[in-house]
Amino acid sequence: MNIDGTITVPAEPYEFTFNPETCALLIIDMQRDFLEPGGFGEMLGNDVSQLRSTIEPNKKLLAAWRARGWSVIHTREGHRPDLGCLPPAKKIRGRSPTSIGDHGPMGRILVRGEEGHDIIQELYPKFGEAVIDKPGKGAFYATDLHAILMNRGIKQLVVTGVTTEVCVNTTVREANDRGYDCLVPSDCCGSYYPEFHEMGLKMIKAQGGIFGWVSDSTTLLAALE
Ligand code: TIU
Secondary structure (H helix, E strand, C coil): CCCCCCEEECCECCCEEECHHHEEEEEECCEHHHHCCCCHHHHCCCCHHHHHHHHHHHHHHHHHHHHCCCCEEEEEECECCCCCCCCHHHHHCCCCCCCCCCEECCEECCECCCHHHCECHHHCCCCCCEEEEECCCCCCCCCCHHHHHHHCCCCEEEEEEECHHHHHHHHHHHHHHCCCEEEEEHHHEECCCHHHHHHHHHHHHHHHHCCCEEECHHHHHHHHC
8 A cells, every 4th residue: 555545556558556445346247147057148149157267356356345345336237127228229139039138047138137137146246335237338328327436436446347348348438438547457357258358458458548457356456455
């Protein structure tokens, strides 16, 4: 910890300094629908086991954040049971015989209140941690995330979750445009496609940190000690 209470984390393209009082851990869409067989991820044709390596590093980071009493926010991608917030274009995308709102092994796919929509047990939210239900890929679109962050005086975010190039990337871009600094720990994010994971992270940190910073959970946790 620095003398002024801030913490500096070795990162790319250069070190990330944050004030823990005004920095939240934002965990994106660690839902059964993306990480377990029979959900939305598999429906899209993906091997969901690809994402499971993200669970352990997220668990460690979440435990460290909770132990210090710092802000934690979770998000879930999904739709109202009446599908009123599901754009018709999203419903038919992929031409899959099963689509959002249809019944699957974990309930209706990507629908709020269903088993598959819930966050995995390993990272289950605790009382007091905001859970943002989002209809889109970005966590700011059609949600109260920005209001919650402003009300709490949050200015910086550590963004983790799945998938790197879709919801994590979209959220980091949205956050960047709203003036937040984002640090992304690489091993706490995952993709069904390793090359997209790598490129998704490169896009964030390129051009002097065009959208944010990239580090890893071991480096971040060491900086907290
Ligand atoms: N398909 C895919 O890679 N991701 C999503 O549809 N949503 C999230 O990334 N959460």
